[in-house]
Amino acid sequence: xxxxxxxxxxxxxxxxxxxxxxxxxxxxxxxxxxxxxxxxxxxxxxxxxxxxxxxxxxxxxxxxxxxxxxxxxxxxxxxxxxxxxxxxxxxxxxxxxxxxxxxxxxxxxxxxxxxxxxxxxxxxxxxxxxxxxxxxxxxxxxxxxxxxxxxxxxxxxxxxxxxxxxxxxxxxxxxxxxxxxxxxxxxxxxxxxxxxxxxxxxxxxxxxxxxxxxxxxxxxxxxxxxxxxxxxxxxxxxxxxxxxxxxxxxxxxxxxxxxxxxxxxxxxxxxx
Amino acid sequence: xxxxxxxxxxxxxxxxxxxxxxxxxxxxxxxxxxxxxxxxxxxxxxxxxxxxxxxxxxxxxxxxxxxxxxxxxxxxxxxxxxxxxxxxxxxxxxxxxxxxxxxxxxxxxxxxxxxxxxxxxxxxxxxxxxxxxxxxxxxxxxxxxxxxxxxxxxxxxxxxxxxxxxxxxxxxxxxxxxxxxxxxxxxxxxxxxxxxxxxxxxxxxxxxxxxxxxxxxxxxxxxxxxxxxxxxxxxxxxxxxxxxxxxxxxxxxxxxxxxxxxxxxxxxxxxx
DNA sequence: AAAACTAGGTGCAACTAGCGCAACAGTAGT
DNA sequence: ACTACTGTTGCGCTAGTTGCACCTAGTTTT
Numbered sequence: 354x355x356x357x358x359x360x361x362x363x364x365x366x367x368x369x370x371x372x373x374x375x376x377x378x379x380x381x382x383x384x385x386x387x388x389x390x391x392x393x394x395x396x397x398x399x400x401x402x403x404x405x406x407x408x409x410x411x412x413x414x415x416x417x418x419x420x421x422x423x424x425x426x427x428x429x430x431x432x433x434x435x436x437x438x439x440x441x442x443x444x445x446x447x448x449x450x451x452x453x454x455x456x457x458x459x460x461x462x463x464x465x466x467x468x469x470x471x472x473x474x475x476x477x478x479x480x481x482x483x484x485x486x487x488x489x490x491x492x493x494x495x496x497x498x499x500x501x502x503x504x505x506x507x508x509x510x511x512x513x514x515x516x517x518x519x520x521x522x523x524x525x526x527x528x529x530x531x532x533x534x535x536x537x538x539x540x541x542x543x544x545x546x547x548x549x550x551x552x553x554x555x556x557x558x559x560x561x562x563x564x565x566x567x568x569x570x571x572x573x574x575x576x577x578x579x580x581x582x583x584x585x586x587x588x589x590x591x592x593x594x595x596x597x598x599x600x601x602x603x604x605x606x607x608x609x610x611x612x613x614x615x616x617x618x619x620x621x622x623x624x625x
Numbered sequence: 626x627x628x629x630x631x632x633x634x635x636x637x638x639x640x641x642x643x644x645x646x647x648x649x650x651x652x653x654x655x656x657x658x659x660x661x662x663x664x665x666x667x668x669x670x671x672x673x674x675x676x677x678x679x680x681x682x683x684x685x686x687x688x689x690x691x692x693x694x695x696x697x698x699x700x701x702x703x704x705x706x707x708x709x710x711x712x713x714x715x716x717x718x719x720x721x722x723x724x725x726x727x728x729x730x731x732x733x734x735x736x737x738x739x740x741x742x743x744x745x746x747x748x749x750x751x752x753x754x755x756x757x758x759x760x761x762x763x764x765x766x767x768x769x770x771x772x773x774x775x776x777x778x779x780x781x782x783x784x785x786x787x788x789x790x791x792x793x794x795x796x797x798x799x800x801x802x803x804x805x806x807x808x809x810x811x812x813x814x815x816x817x818x819x820x821x822x823x824x825x826x827x828x829x830x831x832x833x834x835x836x837x838x839x840x841x842x843x844x845x846x847x848x849x850x851x852x853x854x855x856x857x858x859x860x861x862x863x864x865x866x867x868x869x870x871x872x873x874x875x876x877x878x879x880x881x882x883x884x885x886x887x888x889x890x891x892x893x894x895x896x897x
Numbered sequence: 898a899a900a901a902c903t904a905g906g907t908g909c910a911a912c913t914a915g916c917g918c919a920a921c922a923g924t925a926g927t
Numbered sequence: 928a929c930t931a932c933t934g935t936t937g938c939g940c941t942a943g944t945t946g947c948a949c950c951t952a953g954t955t956t957t
Contacts, residue, residue: 362684363942365636365685368637369702375709388934389934390932399916400933401936402916405935405936409637413641427706429745432710432712432747433764435708436707436747436759437762438698438700468686475704475708489713492705635915635944636944671946676907677906695904898957900956902954903954904951904953905950906952907949907950909947912943912944915941918937919938920935921937922934922935923934924934926929927931
């Protein structure tokens, strides 16, 4: 009926919706799982369908059910599979670098990658201060992420312009993100100095400093970002920025980048 | 036809087989992905079917395809979902404890959980020595895992006997695992002293030391294990064992265990 | 360069797996 | 007990998946 009759997606889509729902309640903290009925009406599907799907998913270990509350939550298999991802390797290598930054500055450090126009946080190393929100596995719009500027630093100008004009921002954040020219200047700064400073962030009153991580071909595959409390003077931001840039460079070398500072030649990116 | 006509499992099973195949080539290191045809004949399924399934999986982010080699590998979504698992929280909390052990003894430290009769390694902190194999996401039979004895320490005797008699061991490892009585004695040792020492392990010539991690209810939910080079004297094994036991106890407290010596288990634990 | 080979993708009719309804079975609250 | 739940199951019907054959695109052979 739709437009993809030949792709087996019906069952998978349902399963993914369920998994996303089990994972994604975002900021709620009642992680003790969800019942069949709740999921069903949240998804607008039949109870029976959800019940059977969950049973199948449980059989595969994608979800597991609390034996006493009979509620479902995400299962061990996801963990086992994720550990074999290339991202897992990246996290493994990056972990000591991030921890180094955190211990040096006592600020939260993050490792992020770009997925479409969203920034996915792979790993976070919280500072000693407060119990900070868990960011792993969370995606935020590119424009709103501290690591955003670093992740797109190598994009050609037109693509950046397209992104900025195409994205519609949530309420009253337009001014916070800054204009197109400002963005392009920031990207140039990343390419020349190796780090970016972002002034306005998502919700909390912190600035962000980030730097791109490159693979063996020199392509940006990830970014390190550090949130800095706004109470610091601007000079300190750049001090931290330099450190973050250097850390990202060393991480890149660990990932196979030849440590020769060469001009970034634009690798022709085909499809957006 | 079989016995589960009402559970939607056909598509899911196919997808899981694909994912497992993409994840699970075990010890190969060519992690540059796999092609459609290879997967299809490895699975004994139609090319077209696999092609379409992979496209659907890619659309959901469960797999991703290298744009140049056109090979598939596990995708970012798995990482995002796994980060929201309860296991992710466990790893987050346990990480500093494991790192503490590794830096103290310079031996590999692992965090494992029990899944059925398999021991799944959630996290490994390698020692500084050699590049050690990646164990995260790998399951090994309960009897062969260093953490095995700690994970089943609270099982009642009959259940342990059933397990030992039910399991068939691979070639010539029967003697290595040890007899039933020996196992039961080891479990008693875990309950009284808080750690287990395993002499014979999987492949490498290392002994293992492990200790159970308990949740807020006192139930064993995970285990820490440390592999110890056989060159150490036996006394050192117990020295490390005591440290691992203490670390596991502190981790348990971090997870909400009331740090009170419970009645039946270990009364002789001095206060720190 | 054409032929031969391979890997991956597509169109379509047949068929069966899974949907949805409704009835059923547990469990808790009153 | 009744009432109000949540979760599971039986079964006819339909829509989604299957498998074959064919097709496209890239790579090697002659």
